[in-house]
Amino acid sequence: MYKKSGKYNVAIVGATGAVGQELIEILEERKFPVGELRLFSSERSVGSSVSFEGKSLVLRQLDGAAFTGIDLAFFCANEEVSKRFAPLAVSAGAVVIDDGNAFRMDPSVPLIVPEVNRLSMFNHRGIISIPNCSTTPLVMALRPLHDAAQVKRVVVTTFQSVSGTGRRGMNELMEQVRAILSFREIEPKVYPHQIAFNCLPHIGSFDPEGESSEELKMRNESRKILALPELLLTATTVRVPVFRTHSESVNVELGRKLSANEARALFSAVPGMIVFDEPTRDLYPTPIGVAGRDEVYVGRVREDPTLPAGLNFWLVSDNLRKGAALNSVQIAEELILEPHGRGTSRTGPPSRSGLD
Amino acid sequence: MYKKSGKYNVAIVGATGAVGQELIEILEERKFPVGELRLFSSERSVGSSVSFEGKSLVLRQLDGAAFTGIDLAFFCANEEVSKRFAPLAVSAGAVVIDDGNAFRMDPSVPLIVPEVNRLSMFNHRGIISIPNCSTTPLVMALRPLHDAAQVKRVVVTTFQSVSGTGRRGMNELMEQVRAILSFREIEPKVYPHQIAFNCLPHIGSFDPEGESSEELKMRNESRKILALPELLLTATTVRVPVFRTHSESVNVELGRKLSANEARALFSAVPGMIVFDEPTRDLYPTPIGVAGRDEVYVGRVREDPTLPAGLNFWLVSDNLRKGAALNSVQIAEELILEPHGRGTSRTGPPSRSGLD
Numbered sequence: 001m002y003k004k005s006g007k008y009n010v011a012i013v014g015a016t017g018a019v020g021q022e023l024i025e026i027l028e029e030r031k032f033p034v035g036e037l038r039l040f041s042s043e044r045s046v047g048s049s050v051s052f053e054g055k056s057l058v059l060r061q062l063d064g065a066a067f068t069g070i071d072l073a074f075f076c077a078n079e080e081v082s083k084r085f086a087p088l089a090v091s092a093g094a095v096v097i098d099d100g101n102a103f104r105m106d107p108s109v110p111l112i113v114p115e116v117n118r119l120s121m122f123n124h125r126g127i128i129s130i131p132n133c134s135t136t137p138l139v140m141a142l143r144p145l146h147d148a149a150q151v152k153r154v155v156v157t158t159f160q161s162v163s164g165t166g167r168r169g170m171n172e173l174m175e176q177v178r179a180i181l182s183f184r185e186i187e188p189k190v191y192p193h194q195i196a197f198n199c200l201p202h203i204g205s206f207d208p209e210g211e212s213s214e215e216l217k218m219r220n221e222s223r224k225i226l227a228l229p230e231l232l233l234t235a236t237t238v239r240v241p242v243f244r245t246h247s248e249s250v251n252v253e254l255g256r257k258l259s260a261n262e263a264r265a266l267f268s269a270v271p272g273m274i275v276f277d278e279p280t281r282d283l284y285p286t287p288i289g290v291a292g293r294d295e296v297y298v299g300r301v302r303e304d305p306t307l308p309a310g311l312n313f314w315l316v317s318d319n320l321r322k323g324a325a326l327n328s329v330q331i332a333e334e335l336i337l338e339p340h341g342r343g344t345s346r347t348g349p350p351s352r353s354g355l356d
Numbered sequence: 357m358y359k360k361s362g363k364y365n366v367a368i369v370g371a372t373g374a375v376g377q378e379l380i381e382i383l384e385e386r387k388f389p390v391g392e393l394r395l396f397s398s399e400r401s402v403g404s405s406v407s408f409e410g411k412s413l414v415l416r417q418l419d420g421a422a423f424t425g426i427d428l429a430f431f432c433a434n435e436e437v438s439k440r441f442a443p444l445a446v447s448a449g450a451v452v453i454d455d456g457n458a459f460r461m462d463p464s465v466p467l468i469v470p471e472v473n474r475l476s477m478f479n480h481r482g483i484i485s486i487p488n489c490s491t492t493p494l495v496m497a498l499r500p501l502h503d504a505a506q507v508k509r510v511v512v513t514t515f516q517s518v519s520g521t522g523r524r525g526m527n528e529l530m531e532q533v534r535a536i537l538s539f540r541e542i543e544p545k546v547y548p549h550q551i552a553f554n555c556l557p558h559i560g561s562f563d564p565e566g567e568s569s570e571e572l573k574m575r576n577e578s579r580k581i582l583a584l585p586e587l588l589l590t591a592t593t594v595r596v597p598v599f600r601t602h603s604e605s606v607n608v609e610l611g612r613k614l615s616a617n618e619a620r621a622l623f624s625a626v627p628g629m630i631v632f633d634e635p636t637r638d639l640y641p642t643p644i645g646v647a648g649r650d651e652v653y654v655g656r657v658r659e660d661p662t663l664p665a666g667l668n669f670w671l672v673s674d675n676l677r678k679g680a681a682l683n684s685v686q687i688a689e690e691l692i693l694e695p696h697g698r699g700t701s702r703t704g705p706p707s708r709s710g711l712d
Contacts, residue, residue, distance in 0.1 A: 155511045157592075177533060197644065199643055202640060210635055210657065211658055234662045236607075238603075241553065242554060280561075282548035284556075286554050300592065302566035302567055303565065306510075306589065314557045
């Protein structure tokens with residue numbers, strides 16, 4: 001979709017949500033060559049305005065004509081909105097980058113993490129999906145391990161922040177904490193139980209076997225992105241009282257032994273991934289340390305002595321950045337490259353500055 | 357140590373700590389036949405008083421003569437205090453029940469969870485240890501699985517509350533939350549990083565291979581309690597911003613297949629364990645739901661399809677109750693039984709009332 005003019009008309013559907021706001025920030029921060037920026041929101045926010053590159057942009061309501069003249073449409077509202085309006089955007093000539101679950105497992109829709117499977121994106125038929133925010137860091141870690149030593153089985157437990165539920169999740173945690181500190185009663189609204197000072201092993205909905213939809217997504221999306229349709233992966237996904245940034249405790253069974261140092265070297269070579277792993281100096285990634293950062297951080301890398309070849313490690317990634325908005329913008333950056341530029345990655349090496 | 361008088365003189369070392377306070381409550385609640393209750397604390401609290409069965413008891417300072425006339429001494433101060441004073445208590449004729457790490461792996465010291473290995477306690481030579489608060493619920497779940505289907509390998513990730521660090525951990529979380537809500541700066545004191553709204557994959561200290569002492573304890577203590585010296589168990593232990601009650605995400609590889617229902621039936625038959633597992637109705641254990649309860653709760657029981665025979669489940673247990681004080685008092689209750697009563701367990705079936 002390279003244009004000689006070098007400017008692209010961009011739409012954001014769900015512009016006032018947690019991911020939408022991050023998208024606006026990242027487009028500005030990374031100097032994405034935006035021509036027109038057209039912002040759509042739910043009725044509640046229509047008419048209010050948002051600032052972008054010093055201009056004030058009014059939020060609009062979605063309708064059939066919304067995408068006329070749009071080159072790139074980012075969808076980050078909800079599944080219903082994506083299903084209804086993404087095809088309209090495609091008909092109007094836009095490429096859709098969808099943050100939600102609507103099309104991820106559709107065989108005709110590429111599911112993309114540029115550092116892992118960027119070439120697949122160019123087979124799109126108008127829609128490109130990005131994975132669930134807990135899948136993205138995981139596949140970034142599994143790809144080099146598999147290439148070097150064959151990933152045979154993955155057991156992962158997540159620690160997912162409330163911003164995974166969007167702004168209302170963040171508001172719920174803050175309101176509950178305030179209520180508890182002032183001895184007021186709590187009435188859970190967004191989650192079925194109190195989330196403040198609690199952990200809920202419940203993300204999404206449950207199937208009859210007791211697996212949650214989030215756990216299923218992690219398996220199915222990882223299989224698709226890694227092109228390993230038989231990958232053995234079992235997940236337990238847990239909501240924790242953290243505002244932003246997801247963590248994952250990962251155990252991997254390998255086909256051949258890798259030392260912790262070999263694994264660290266493989267992770268370090270992944271663009272967008274930072275090894276932060278000196279636990280004896282209290283250095284390991286945490287959600288607070290990684291919030292707002294673009295890179296996926298990995299620490300606590302160690303051999304698992306219970307397997308002939310196995311590893312444990314701890315992944316931390318900002319679910320609104322790499323888990324959502326940043327990944328979408330990176331895809332857009334690839335799409336607008338001149339065609340002959342596609343063979344190389346524009347995702348440069350990440351800064352190696354540590355956390356503090 | 358059965359006494360015909362039916363009354364036992366009890367000492368608590370560390371009486372003002374989070375576990376000590378719980379011990380006092382539980383002794384009263386379960387009508388333990390206390391003769392004299394002698395309470396010891398750190399210098400800071402010496403001279404202040406605590407109420408027990410309507411009487412006010414003054415906190416004393418430990419010294420060489422502290423244990424004269426004492427039958428049972430509960431230690432829940434710190435490792436240094438246990439190492440120095442537990443032998444003195446034994447010399448004075450008391451049986452010590454130690455909550456800490458000082459003697460757990462000493463081959464001459466029984467490490468006891470009554471529901472799992474009660475008979476081992478009667479081999480004591482004056483000191484009985486209780487396991488780490490994250491080991492206790494795990495071995496309660498593993499025992500029946502192993503007996504029925506052979507536990508081949510365990511991968512566990514913990515979500516541990518700040519009360520595992522004692523009262524100062526709880527104060528640190530509360531102070532940090534208050535500071536954040538009033539836009540004041542945070543200065544971590546108890547933990548190396550902010551714990552409010554964060555997760556720290558760091559409990560205890562790290563060995564050169566990157567395993568934490570807490571992770572090592574879970575393996576070694578489980579092996580000792582279950583009498584499975586070769587048990588394959590790998591743990592990742594994580595501190596979460598929860599005040600009280602630990603959770604664990606457990607993956608178990610078995611020697612023969614168990615359905616989720618078979619596993620639930622096995623768990624239900626364990627005294628002190630409650631299956632709370634209807635996720636489609638939002639029913640699963642959480643730290644807030646289980647705090648203050650005596651039983652270990654298990655939910656999210658499901659087959660792990662990545663193994664020929666495997667299970668995932670979610671354990672939640674109050675680290676101050678079953679993880680510490682309650683387990684100690686249950687041991688004391690066994691010790692004071694008339695000798696001919698020892699063949700049967702006094703740990704009655706738990707109440708089956710669910711959480712709400």
